Amino acid sequence: MLTPMQVFVGVDGGAADARAAALADGASPGDRNDYVDEDAVEAVRGPLEDAVAPYLVVQVQDREQFGSVATSSIDALLGIVYALLGLAVVISILGIINTLALSIIERRQEIGMLRAVGMQRRDIRRMVRLESVQISIFGAVVGALLGLGLGWALLTVLADEGIGTIVVPWTLIGTMLLGAAIVGILAAAWPARRAAQTPPLAAIADE
Numbered sequence: 001m002l003t004p005m006q007v008f009v010g011v012d013g014g015a016a017d018a019r020a021a022a023l024a025d026g027a028s029p030g031d032r033n034d035y036v037d038e039d040a041v042e043a044v045r046g047p048l049e050d051a052v053a054p055y056l057v058v059q060v061q062d063r064e065q066f067g068s069v070a071t072s073s074i075d076a077l078l079g080i081v082y083a084l085l086g087l088a089v090v091i092s093i094l095g096i097i098n099t100l101a102l103s104i105i106e107r108r109q110e111i112g113m114l115r116a117v118g119m120q121r122r123d124i125r126r127m128v129r130l131e132s133v134q135i136s137i138f139g140a141v142v143g144a145l146l147g148l149g150l151g152w153a154l155l156t157v158l159a160d161e162g163i164g165t166i167v168v169p170w171t172l173i174g175t176m177l178l179g180a181a182i183v184g185i186l187a188a189a190w191p192a193r194r195a196a197q198t199p200p201l202a203a204i205a206d207e
Contacts, residue, residue: 092139093187096132100191104128104198111195112203121196128192129185136184140177 104111111124148168155166 089183092136093183096135096184096187097191099135100128100132100188101194103131104191104195108198108203111198112200115198115200116204124196124198125192128195129188132188132191133181133184136180136187137177140180144173144176 114124115121152166
């Protein structure tokens with residue numbers, strides 16, 4: 001598959017001198033408005049577009065256009081990642097429900113004894129919800145730690161490419177942990193209800 005080649009529109013000699021002077025005065029290299037001659041850029045664009053017109057895989061772009069294309073590619077990749085994350089959340093909910101349901105079946109006598117000694121149904125539901133929240137938060141914490149470790153390893157590998165700054169999204173991580181707690185509560189709804197409806201005497205009599 002052919003990938004379009006980008007031809008970047010630069011500046012002519014006069015604009016380059018202005019750029020050098022601006023940098024000498026302490027301007028930031030990224031602040032191109034101080035030294036780029038927009039008229040010169042537009043003057044160069046036309047001949048370049050005519051020159052590359054026969055080549056279907058060649059595109060003429062300035063910095064803003066190239067940045068827009070790169071941003072759209074990253075946004076598309078993030079969209080795929082978020083879709084996979086949503087699928088993982090659905091799978092985790094089903095896993096928690098299955099785990100709690102099996103746990104309630106195995107602890108039927110225990111739940112019956114708790115009911116027999118005076119524990120109310122709301123207490124049983126609260127107990128199951130807390131177990132579910134613990135499972136979901138534990139999984140979220142382990143996942144966050146693994147993600148941070150893999151991210152650090154990736155940046156270490158790409159250090160020679162100029163990517164060396166590690167930015168930890170603490171707000172996003174906190175939001176994910178809060179979301180994990182909410183997912184745990186939602187996943188525990190049916191198992192908690194089933195546990196609360198366990199007949200005490202019948203459960204104790206089971207072997």
